Amino acid sequence: MKKLSSIFIFSLLSLTMSCNDKKEAQSVAPKNNNLMEEHNDINRVEPPNWWVGLKNTELQILVKHPNISEATPEVSYQGVTLKEVHKADSPNYLFIDLHIAPDTKAGKFNITFKQDNKADLMHTYEFKSRKKPSEDYIGFNSSDVIYLITPDRFANGNTSNDINENLLEKTIDRSDDYARHGGDIKGITNHLDYISDLGFTAIWPCPLLTNDMPQGSYHGYAMTDFYEIDPRFGTLEAYKELASKSAEKGMKLVMDQVANHCGVEHWWMRDLPFKDWVNHQSSYEGTVDNNYKKTIITSHRRTTNQDIYASEIDKNAMSQGWFVSAMPDLNQKNPFMANYTVQNSIWWIETAELGGIRQDTYPYPDKDFMSRWAGDIMHEYPNFSIVGEEWTSNPLLIGYWQRGANNRDGYHSNLKSPMDFAMQEKIVQAFNEDETWDEGLVKIYEGLANDFHYPTPKDIMVFPDNHDMSRIFTQLNGDIVNTKMALSYLLALPRIPQIYYGTEILMNDFDKPGDHGFIRSDFPGGWDGDKINAFTGEGLTEAQKDMQLYLKKILNYRKNSKAIHEGKTIHFAPQNGIYVLFRVLEDETVIHVINKNQSSMLLELGRFSEIGLKGRAVKNIISGHQFFWGDNMTLKEKGNVILTTKLK
Incomplete structure (x- = not known):
């Protein structure tokens, strides 16, 4: 990864906003069908709801409220047992362990917080019925081709949500590569026909969760709320609509998630529940005056995950350092953080009926936790798919992370799909380098020969480029023939292909090669008044139209091959x-x-x-x-x- 991250708290129960902290989430509870009186005295409860009928019958609820540790929670609901209550280091948190019996019915119930010499607090919680069984959550596979989208730069379907005065970054400036441009969920939904007609069978939007950072918030990787859709992208309902309308067109929705870090403006950073909630917490002073820049940054020495000679200090420097100074490194060795992260992923799978997860910066968190995280998800959803980002050109490292690998250290990742940066590099070299014909082509021939190392090569995700590297047309020096050869070869491989939005119209970053903001340029036609409209073909050059048609023919053949x-x-x-x-x-x-x-x-x-x-x-x-x-x-x-x- 080369980005930031933030996640969403949208409660189907209502959580009132704290008057002294605007970051406390507010959610709206659904109408009570059984006329039970609903209570919403607690500032924050996560997960905001849960489901009956899951294989894992245990649930751990995070409760955030001033001095809530002084209260004693009680639950009275048939099939639900309050097993244990955990106090945190901060007096403003409780973690409640519930057991949900297999025959528990969907419904609402109150969690009562008894307080000495004070009125009781109450919160209405809901267990929902599942929309479909676990086996029916079908992930992406080698029959799919995934369309990767930077949402802020694809299409602006709702101009009314461009600016939100409650968030730190309040401007729209399409002339600034690192500012918000206004693309949103509705913009993607409005153009699902275009994506489907091209022949894509899945879409992967970069993170859509709240990213309340003062600048550079457009990319979404510095998440400040793991349970809330960023209001500048839309609402939870808009996200669910994107998922359902994609499914209607035979396309899966892949969610971009981040287990490694959050944004420094995350709501919990001003009141961390435990002394070890984030790594190197003691060097973080919890203020907004840039003191977080004193924190320790990761060494980025990812091979310490596999290196049999690696020192403990080097391993820790990799896994415990912050990705960048504005992105606190989450400590998955804290069992409450571990539970929180697993439950958050399951909450989103159930809420949006996801067709897959893309996990950012896969080698950076604690690798034993990542094995547990992927294992818990795949146990619950055996036909689901997860792809993990390991940016390496070394096939040995890619293979290490794939489920079924015979690793020397006995590590079992439970990860179905690592990303094939190695083949991406070989493809560019094969068509780009000024060398004899056979020497260039041997690079991809031998690159594919490395498949003997992978447990299941067809489950690996391959791509010509992505949101973190120069576009393939730029990497191949503007050579259209080489670009066509690279794309067609990639789409014929035993792999899961991913194509970045705009590749079909030869989008490039010639003016600013490798510049992240420029790589993620606006898709022409996504904004009212655009003189060029790639959705309709208006204003495209003949070369752009030809590439669009070329990919459309290959993708639509591949769809049924x-x-x-x-x-x-x-x-x-x-x-x-x-x-x-x-x-x-x-x-x-x-x-x-x-x-x-x-x-x-x-x-x-x-x-x-x-x-x-x-x-x-x-x-x-x-x-x-x-x-x-x-x-x-x-x-x-x-x-x-x-x-x-x-x-x-």
């Missing part, structure tokens, strides 16, 4: 500047040919006889041209050819 989703992969070592890869399943064969030669080349097909295509009809996925696989094939120019035996 069992050979690409699940098929056997066979590739042949590059020769004479040509590299050929096959994906085969039953009677469907997909052939991907890369030709780096500038002039016409005759490709002799006898070398590929083991595939068994001689005499079979094949079709060009892009042009639609059909012919019979014979003794040779003419490659007229530099570029790629994608063929299929599936003619209809």
Whole structure:
């Protein structure tokens, strides 16, 4: 990761706002169907609600209220047992352990907080019925292609929420790459047809939770409330609508989450529950005058997670340091923080019926906790998917984090999908470096050969670029042919592909290569008055329209290609500047040919006889041209050819 993070507290029960702290959340309780009198005396309760029927029958509730530790909570609801009450170091917190019997019914009940010589406090809590069983939460897989979006820069669907006077950053300035531009959830929802028609089957918006930081809040990675949608992006209902409307179009919603850190303006930073709630807490003074800059920053030495020679001091410097000075490092070794983080992920899965989680900065938290976190989620939702970000070009490190790895230290990650930064780098090198044809192509040939190290290669996520690196068109120096070859090859691999918004129209960062704010530029047509509209094609160049159509044809073929989703992969070592890869399943064969030669080349097909295509009809996925696989094939120019035996 190269960003910040913040999360959401939207209570379906009502939580009143503290008059002396604007960051205390307010939530609105649903109407009481059984006419029970509802009480909302407590400032904050998290999770704000829960569900009956989960496999894990234990729930730990965080309660935040002035001097609440002096109170004694009581619960009276059939099937619910109050097991234990934990006081924190701060007198303003309690943690309540509940056991929920398997036959507990959905409904509301009051938690009473008895106080000596004071009136009792009460809070109405709700257990909801689940919308579907755990097995029906289907995650992303190799049949999907994920569209990554920076929400603030995609489309502004609701201008009324652009500025929120209750939050620290109060301006909209589209001329400033690091300011908020006004894109929101409604903007994504309004253009789901565009995304679906292109052929994408899942969307991954960067974090949408409240990021109440004084500047740079647009990217969302410095979360200041783990249970609240940032009001500048919309509401919880808008997020749930995005999920439901995506599902209607056959697309999954992947949520970007951060277990490693929060933003320094998170509501709990002014009153931390425990002395070890965040790492290096003693060096943080809890004020708004930049004293947090005295904190210790992580060493970023991620190999300490695997290094058999690593010292304890180096391991701690990596996992306990703050990612940056404005992002407190959460201490997952604190059992209450650990429970809080797991429950928060489950709360969002159930609330929005998610189709996956992308976990930011995966190697930075305590790795034993991350194993527990992923394991708890996958135990509850066995068909779900999680992808973790490990920014490395070393396949050994990528493989270490994947579920099923035979690690020397015995570590079991429970993580289905690490990210394939190694292949991304090889793809760029293969098409970019000024070298002999075969030497360049051998980079991706041997890069794919590293799949022997991965437990399940098809579950790894591959991508040409993302929100933290120069766009692929920039990385390939504005070469359209090389960009097409890179994208088509990536989409033919045994992987889960992710494409960044705007790749389909050759968005680039030539003017400011690698600049994060510029990489995340506005998608043309997402704002009223834009002279160029990529959603409709108005104002696009012929090259942009061609790339858009090119990706659309590949993605829509891939959507229904069992050979690409699940098929056997066979590739042949590059020769004479040509590299050929096959994906085969039953009677469907997909052939991907890369030709780096500038002039016409005759490709002799006898070398590929083991595939068994001689005499079979094949079709060009892009042009639609059909012919019979014979003794040779003419490659007229530099570029790629994608063929299929599936003619209809």
